[in-house]
Amino acid sequence: MATKTHVLVLILPVQGHINPLLQFSKLIASKGIKVTVVFTNPIETTSLAGNESELIKFECIPERIKEKEVPENSAQNQDAHEARIQSLKVKVLEHLPLILEGKASSGEPVKVVVYDSLVHYAYDVAKELGIQGAAFFTQSAIVSAIFYHLHEGTLRLPLQGESITGSLPLVPSIFKQQDMPSFVNDSTGAYASILRFILDQSLNFHKADCLLINTFDTLEPQIVSWMVSHYPNVKTIGPSIPSMYLDKRMEDDKDYGITLFKPETQACKQWLDKKSSGTVVYASFGSLASLGDEQMTELAWGLVNSQCDFLWVVRASEESKLPRNFASELAGKGLIVNWCPQLEVLAHDAVGCFLTHCGWNSTLEALSLGVPMVVMPQLSDQPTNAKLIVDVWQTGVRLLSGEDGIVKRGEVETGIKEAIVGDRSIELKNNAVKWKQLAKEAVREGGSSYANTEGIVASILGN
Known part of the structure; x- marks a missing residue:
């Protein structure tokens, strides 16, 4: 009207x-x-x-x-x-x-x-x-x-x-x-x-x-x-x-409708379409978070060691922090892009979990699309969101840092496996689906x- x-x-x-x-x-x-x-x-x-x-x-x-x-x-x-x-x-x-x-x-x-x-x-x-x-x-x-x-x-x-x-x-x-x-x-x-x-x-x-x-x-x-x-x-x-x-x-x-970054939509879709249902780790730390060189290295090898396929958003300003020749040696197991259409990726059947910084928009999107999360909060409201995801809504796994503040590759590997194939993976998925339904009912x-x-x-x- x-x-x-x-x-x-x-x-x-x-x-x-x-x-x-x-x-x-x-x-x-x-x-x-x-x-x-x-x-x-x-x-x-x-x-x-x-x-x-x-x-x-x-x-x-x-x-x-x-x-x-x-x-x-x-x-x-x-x-x-x-x-x-x-x-x-x-x-x-x-x-x-x-x-x-x-x-x-x-x-x-x-x-x-x-x-x-x-x-x-x-x-x-x-x-x-x-x-x-x-x-x-x-x-x-x-x-x-x-x-x-x-x-x-x-x-x-x-x-x-x-x-x-x-x-x-x-x-x-x-x-x-x-x-x-x-x-x-x-x-x-x-x-x-x-x-x-x-x-x-x-x-x-x-x-x-x-x-x-x-x-x-x-x-x-x-x-x-x-x-x-x-x-x-x-x-x-x-x-x-x-x-x-x-x-x-x-x-x-x-x-x-408006993005400050150019998404590599076609590349993401074509790559995901070749993957089996629920097998891909989607990793993104949003538009502002900046990880240190050591953390990027640990995250990179944690993703590889999980033996899961992964789609990782690494902004152009962060690419220099990747291990030398890392992207070129993934042999189809991983795809690194500067930006992606996140909603389309989260909604794709191939995605099994979301490795996230726990920004509020990313949190709501994952909940609304029924995707379990592996959480690695960085700053601002993200630690609070991570606590809600893991211990209140029970749709995620928390990655813990060492005394030096770095989340080690072994922790990344274990968290991903727990979310996709571990003993709690079915529980996490069922809880995520429940919140997806409640989000739809809300609107x-x-x-x-x-x-x-x-x-x-x-x-x-x-x-």
Whole structure:
């Protein structure tokens, strides 16, 4: 049903943030709502125009300054992070009002701004212009709750003792300090400014007109119930993945549409088509994680020693860390690509498990497609997601690092074998299939998450 309603969606141009927010944009556009997607930085990709439609248009906020690249492990790291955070805020506060005023003067006024929860000050811009504001949380409900309690002071840093359940009674008792988001356990180090940036998203609980969380009720029932009881404007709208993998309600919705990397789709498909059902290890550490040279070597030989076929995504910037001549000596047992169409790969019958960094999008995709996981979290919310995967949802195997912080090849080999052919492989697969069914039920007509998504028009438009 067509409507004159116009929604602006503000996205940080990081792949893990683009995917769910863009998917949400497509979903509300399918209800006849006009959507302007605005990226907080220019995106160097030709895919923007190709993904526009009658109801979805794209814009980018221009660069304010060309920021100097600083090595991740340099002494200047802290200052560099702080500079990027402040530059982002200045750009949004400067350009978002101009965009919103421009839409109004052109006869297409925006009624709601849906913004990445990290850019919480976008709400203040919207409110100043009399526009509703909805914060979109791209992480799990439990991680959002942890950050909320840290921001409110009911959970204090540094964390004391192994157990944190006294401060967070809704968190399962099995959660320990090491299961907290990595920035929480490095609150005074190089990532201190990032932690402050992340914690400030909790301001949305007190001011946003609607809080959208990319999860579904049956996945995190206790945390979601607590949130809704304290903040009735909380809506679960996940899993935000393309419709063809869930309810098939949006025709031809097979991928997110915009990728910052070029996927080697044909090569992946042709290689997977030659493999037997459930025999392939798919390994990917997302768009940001950077493994050290020694860890890459151990991971490489762990994959080989598992004697399983494997498809491994190694970004171009990481290729130099592979053992010498490694890719050329795999003899068909392994395929290394710079990027792949992850949903298509996970949905392929040949894939038996997913060796993952446990990013939230990857986690939701694996759960929604019924794929067991071998987890090797790196940073941010990934340790918490890994704990949920292994000990709460019981769909994965955890790889443990040694005293030097390196996951050794023997550990990689053992974890893969356990997930694909080990004693627990059937249990893991059955649990994964159960979550696949629950994810489909969540978005089915009448399911709680899909009902919330349908109700977004009424909720944030005040109807």
